[in-house]
Amino acid sequence: xxxxxxxxxxxxxxxxxxxxxxxxxxxxxxxxxxxxxxxxxxxxxxxxxxxxxxxxxxxxxxxxxxxxxxxxxxxxxxxxxxxxxxxxxxxxxxxxxxxxxxxxxxxxxxxxxxxxxxxxxxxxxxxxxxxxxxxxxxxxxxxxxxxxxxxxxxxxxxxxxxxxxxxxxxxxxxxxxxxxxxxxxxxxxxxxxxxxxxxxxxxxxxxxxxxxxxxxxxxxxxxxxxxxxxxxxxxxxxxxxxxxxxxxxxxxxxxxxxxxxxxxxxxxxxxxxxxxxxxxxxxxxxxxxxxxxxxxxxxxxxxxxxxxxxxxxxxxxxxxxxxxxxxxxxxxxxxxxxxxxxxxxxxxx
Amino acid sequence: xxxxxxxxxxxxxxxxxxxxxxxxxxxxxxxxxxxxxxxxxxxxxxxxxxxxxxxxxxxxxxxxxxxxxxxxxxxxxxxxxxxxxxxxxxxxxxxxxxxxxxxxxxxxxxxxxxxxxxxxxxxxxxxxxxxxxxxxxxxxxxxxxxxxxxxxxxxxxxxxxxxxxxxxxxxxxxxxxxxxxxxxxxxxxxxxxxxxxxxxxxxxxxxxxxxxxxxxxxxxxxxxxxxxxxxxxxxxxxxxxxxxxxxxxxxxxxxxxxxxxxxxxxxxxxxxxxxxxxxxxxxxxxxxxxxxxxxxxxxxxxxxxxxxxxxxxxxxxxxxxxxxxxxxxxxxxxxxxxxxxxxxxxxxxxxxxxxxxxxxxxxx
Numbered sequence: 001x002x003x004x005x006x007x008x009x010x011x012x013x014x015x016x017x018x019x020x021x022x023x024x025x026x027x028x029x030x031x032x033x034x035x036x037x038x039x040x041x042x043x044x045x046x047x048x049x050x051x052x053x054x055x056x057x058x059x060x061x062x063x064x065x066x067x068x069x070x071x072x073x074x075x076x077x078x079x080x081x082x083x084x085x086x087x088x089x090x091x092x093x094x095x096x097x098x099x100x101x102x103x104x105x106x107x108x109x110x111x112x113x114x115x116x117x118x119x120x121x122x123x124x125x126x127x128x129x130x131x132x133x134x135x136x137x138x139x140x141x142x143x144x145x146x147x148x149x150x151x152x153x154x155x156x157x158x159x160x161x162x163x164x165x166x167x168x169x170x171x172x173x174x175x176x177x178x179x180x181x182x183x184x185x186x187x188x189x190x191x192x193x194x195x196x197x198x199x200x201x202x203x204x205x206x207x208x209x210x211x212x213x214x215x216x217x218x219x220x221x222x223x224x225x226x227x228x229x230x231x232x233x234x235x236x237x238x239x240x241x242x243x244x245x246x247x248x249x250x251x252x253x254x255x256x257x258x259x260x261x262x263x264x265x266x267x268x269x270x271x272x273x274x275x276x277x278x279x280x281x282x283x284x285x286x287x288x289x290x291x292x293x294x295x296x297x298x299x300x301x302x303x304x305x306x307x308x309x310x311x312x313x314x315x316x317x318x319x320x321x322x323x324x325x326x327x328x329x330x331x332x333x334x335x336x337x338x339x340x341x342x343x344x345x346x347x348x349x
Numbered sequence: 350x351x352x353x354x355x356x357x358x359x360x361x362x363x364x365x366x367x368x369x370x371x372x373x374x375x376x377x378x379x380x381x382x383x384x385x386x387x388x389x390x391x392x393x394x395x396x397x398x399x400x401x402x403x404x405x406x407x408x409x410x411x412x413x414x415x416x417x418x419x420x421x422x423x424x425x426x427x428x429x430x431x432x433x434x435x436x437x438x439x440x441x442x443x444x445x446x447x448x449x450x451x452x453x454x455x456x457x458x459x460x461x462x463x464x465x466x467x468x469x470x471x472x473x474x475x476x477x478x479x480x481x482x483x484x485x486x487x488x489x490x491x492x493x494x495x496x497x498x499x500x501x502x503x504x505x506x507x508x509x510x511x512x513x514x515x516x517x518x519x520x521x522x523x524x525x526x527x528x529x530x531x532x533x534x535x536x537x538x539x540x541x542x543x544x545x546x547x548x549x550x551x552x553x554x555x556x557x558x559x560x561x562x563x564x565x566x567x568x569x570x571x572x573x574x575x576x577x578x579x580x581x582x583x584x585x586x587x588x589x590x591x592x593x594x595x596x597x598x599x600x601x602x603x604x605x606x607x608x609x610x611x612x613x614x615x616x617x618x619x620x621x622x623x624x625x626x627x628x629x630x631x632x633x634x635x636x637x638x639x640x641x642x643x644x645x646x647x648x649x650x651x652x653x654x655x656x657x658x659x660x661x662x663x664x665x666x667x668x669x670x671x672x673x674x675x676x677x678x679x680x681x682x683x684x685x686x687x688x689x690x691x692x693x694x695x696x697x698x699x700x701x702x703x704x705x706x707x708x709x710x711x712x713x
Contacts (some may be wrong), residue, residue, distance in 0.1 A: 061503055067533055072492055072526035079496020082481070083504070099522070106486050107493070114482050116470045117688040151689050175691040249694040 008165070011193035016161040016186050019193055020050045020126075023168035024088065028058050031086065034172060036063045038073055038090030038126075047092055048128060048187055070096055074103040074125065078111065081121040088172055094129040095138035101146070108177045109152030123177045124168075129157070130220045130270045132185030132317055134310040141307055142271035147179040148248040148280070155247040156201070157181040159222025161189060163245060166197035174201065181247075183220030204251040206258065210240035213264040213327055216255060216281060218244040221268045221318060228323040237327060247277060252284060259289045264330040266298035268318050273301035295330040361563035361575035365607050368582040371635040373643025381586045386650050392433060392581040393641045393651065394659050396425040399449040400638060401663030402458060405670055406448065409462075410616040414674045416467040419446045423579075423611035426637035427513075427543045429453050430584025434592060435511055440497055442481040442490040442512040446543075450513065454478060458666070459673045466678060469685070488518040491527030491540065498536040498595070509537040509595040511588065517548025519565070520556050528603065532570040537595030539588060540603045543578060545610040550623035563605035571601045578606025579637040609635075682708065 011022060027034045036054060038046075042065040045052030055063040066073050070091055077087040091097035097104075104125065111119045131140030147155045154176050158164035164182070171178040199205050207222065208229050215225045222243045229239040240258050244251065259265045265285055267278040282297035300318045308316045366379050375383060383389070403422050409415040421428050428449040435441065435454075443450055451461045456473045463472025464483060471482035484490035494512035501508035518524055519542060531538045542562050546553055559565055566573025572594075576587045584606055591602035609632035613620035620629075645651035686693055686701040693701070 067526070067530055069526040069530060071523055072495075072530045075489060075492025075523060075527070076496030076499065076530060079493040079498070079510075080500040081496075082475070082493065083497045083500035085500050085503075102486060103489060103492065103523075107489060111482070112691065113688045114470055115475055115688075116684075117691070118474050118476060119482075120691055154690070249696065252695075 007196050008193065010195065011165070013190050013192050014161055014165070015188050015190045016158070016164045016182070017048055017050050017188065018190075019161040019165035020168055020182065021052055021054070022193075023165045023172075024051065024054055025057065027088070027169055027172045028054065028062060031172075032062075033084060033086045034062070034088060035080070035085055036088045036090075037066050039066060039068055039092045041065060041090050046090060048184065050126070050182070050187075051090070070098075070100040071103050074100040074108060074123075077123045077125075078103065078107055078121060081123050082119055086122045086124075086172060088124040088126065091125060091127045093135075093139045094127050094141040094143050097125070097127050097143065100125075104147075104153070104177075104179075105150045109150045112176070113152060120175045121177050122172075122175045124171045124180050125178070126168075126180045126182060128184040128187075129181045130183050130185060131307055131313050132220065134313070136310065137307070140313070142269065142302070144181060144247055144269075145271060145275065145277050148277055153177055153179055153248065154202075155179045155181065156245060157183065157219035157247060158245065159183065159186070159207075159217075159219055159243045161191045162194045163198060163243075165193050167201070167245060170197065170201040181219055185220050186223065189223065199245065202246040202249045202251060204242050204244045204246065204254040206240060206254065207243045208239070208241040210238040210262065212238045212262055212332075213266065213330060214240045214242060214255070214258045214262045215266050215268065215323065215327075216242045216244065217268040218247060220270060224318065224320060224323070225268060228320045228327075231320055231324055232327060235324075237332075239327065250281075250284070252288065255281070256285065256288045259285050260292040263292050263294040264327075265289075266300060266323060266326045266330070268300045268323055270302050270317055272304045273299055274304045276301055298326040298330060300326045356567055356570065359567040359570070359572045361561055361566070361573045361605070365575045365577045366583055366587065367577040367580050368586060369580050369640055369644050370577075371579070371640055373640045373647065375644065379583075381590070384582055384585050386648075388433060388585060389582060389641065389645060390650060392426075392429055392585060393638070393645055394662070395429040395433070395453045396581060396638050396641070397659045398663045398666060399425050399429055399453055401660075401667050402452050402670065403449055405667040406462065406465075407612065407616060409671070409674055415462060415465050417615050417617060418448075418462075418465055419615045420610070420612035421446050421449045423609045423632060423637070424543055424545055425449065426579050426581035426584050427541065427606050427608055430581045431511060431513065431541055431588050434585050434588035435509075436592075438479065438506070438508050439592065440479045440481065440494070440501075440508060440510045442494040442497075442510060443483050444487075444490065444513055444515065444518075445483050445485050446515065447483065447513050451478075451480060451483070454480060456480065458670050462674070466674070468678065468680065488514055488521035488523040488527070490514070491518075491524050492530070494538050495527050495531045495534070495536050495601075498531070498538045499534050502537060502598075507537075507596045509539060509592045511539045511541060511592070513541050513543065515548065516542060516544040516546070516553050516556055516562060517551065518542075519562050520548075528565070528569040528571070528601070531601035535598065535600035537598070538601040539591040539595060540601065541588060542603070542605045543608055544605050545608050547610060547614070547624070549614045549618065550620075552623075561605055563603060566603035569603075571603055574602060574604045576604060576606050578608035579635050579640070581637055581641055608637075
C-alpha cells in the first residue's frame, strides 16, 4: 500500500464530480505509477466530466482514451498492474461494466490468491451507478451485489462530495482491486471538502445520531436517509443514519453498535431487493443483534424489475415516504398485529 | 505517434511458411534462414525432453497424482520454438495446455503441475520466470499480455509479451479486443495461435469462415503470419521475427501455427467421438520431432549417441518428476484465507480461526 494522503490543502466547496476530478489529479501528481484511462476520458473529460482537464495536464501517456472495449480496459489494467502501474479505469455506465465481468471476477479478484500473494493488482474501477437522472435503459443499474459477493474485490460507494474525494484517494493507494461506485445522481451536489479523511478506508460513519431506529445505506441513498431522518424527527422518531461507505469489507462494528442501541433498523438501497446487498446486512444484524431487536430488520429497495424507464423511475427508487413507511412498520406499538405473508407470494401459484 | 505501415505486407503467405518439411528436408521456399545449429540442437533436445514430460504427466493422471492433464503431444514444435525465441526479460502468457512450454522455460515441473495437481495456486513465481499463471478461461490472458507490454513500453523497456492461445480462443471476444487494442496502442505483443484443429471436440470449420486465422491480422492492422506449426525451426524464426518487430516499436504480430493435438483434449476426454484414427495417423506422419531428428542426422549434427543421451535426460527428468509427485503434497488449509487480500479482513481472520478450530477438534 502506498502512503495514503492524510491532509489536503484547502479545497473549498466542490461538487462530487469536481471532488473526484481533484482526487484523480492529486493522485496523478503524487504517484507517477497512477494512470487513468477508459472511454471518452481524455479530450471529452468523461461523459460526467469527472476526468475533465486531466489529459491536458498530465499528457496522453497517463490519461488516455481506450477503444470501446470494457473487458479490454480491465484486462489490460491487470497486465499494467502486473508491471507495477496503478491504473484507474472508468466504466462509462454501470451496465457497461458487464462485458468486463469475467476479467473482474475471474482474474482481477483472484490473481493475488492464484499466485500466493506474488501478484498484487492495485486497480481501481470507477463505475457511475444508480438512477435518478432520467437515463435510458442500461444506464442506471446498481450492480453492487455482483461485486460484493466476489471475494478479492473491495467495494466502496461515497455518499458525499468530501467522501468521494478521500475515498478515491484511499482506493488508489490501496493494493487490492477496488470497485468504486459513484452515485451519478449526486455528481452535482456541492459541499466543502474536509482537510482530512472523515474515517479509515473501510469504516462506516454515523452521519446523524439518533436513538429510536438506525437507517443504513450508502452512495446515492445517504442524502435520502438524512432527509428521512429530518422527516421522522417531526413525527417524534429519532433516527440514526449510517453511511456504510465501504460495502466490502463490511464494518460490522459500527453498524452493530448502533442497532444494538436503537433496537430497530431499516436497510435501504436502489438495487433490487431479492438477494440484494440489504439481505446480507439484515442477516448479519439478525445474527449479531437478535436479543436487542424489537422488530424484524426492514428493507426498502428497488423492486425486483429491470431498472424502469425515465418516466417511471420515481416509482422505483426508495423515497423518503417509502422509508418512513418502513420505519412505521417497526412495531413501535406492539399492539399492532402485522399482516401474515402477503397473498400471491407462492411462486407456483 | 501514428505509424504508417503498408498493410500489403500484413497478409499471410498462401502456403504455410516452412523451413524444414515433414520429411526432414530444408526447404528453399522461405526467405528466412535456418537457425544456427546450436539452436536446432536445443530445439530437438527440448522437444524430446518435453514429450517425455508430457507422457509422464498423462501417466500421473492415471495414478491419481494429477487431477487432470491437457496433453500437448504433437504440439512440441510450438511449445519449444516459442520459448527459445524469447529473451529472459520477455513475458510469456500461457494457457493450461502449455505446461511443456513452461518446463522448457526452466520452471520446475512440479511447480508447473501444481494447479493441475489440485492446488489453488499456480505454483511458480510469475516474476521470477516472467511467466503469467497458466490461464484456464479462454483468451482472457491475451489482454493481460497487451496491458503488460504497453506498461513495459511506457517504462522505456524493450520487453515483449508473448501470449499463447488456441484456435477455439480466437472466437472469444477478448481475443478480438486484445488484437484491436494491441494494434491501436502498437503494443509489443506476439499472439501465437496454436491451431491444433479442435476446441475440445469442435473443429476449426465451426469456429471461423476466415481463409486462415492469420488472415485476421490485417483487419486489425497487424501482420498475420501463417506457419507450419510442426516445424520447430519455423516457429522459432517466426516468433523471433515478431519479437524483433515488437522491440523496434512496430507493434504486435499475429502468428497462426498449424499443428495437431495427438491426444484427446484431456485425460477425461474421448476423442473417438469426434475424429477418426486416420486423421490422427496422417498427422503422426508430420511429427515435429522425427523431422528435426532426420534433418540433424542428415546434416551430421546428431548421431545415435547424441539421441540416446537426450533420451536419457528425458528419462532422468521423468523419474525425478515421478518421485516428486508421488510424495503426498503438503497443503495448509489456513493458507486458503491468507492471500484473498493483501491484508486479511476481520471476517477472513475469523473464518480462518473457525476452520482451525474444526481441524483441531478433528485431530484431538
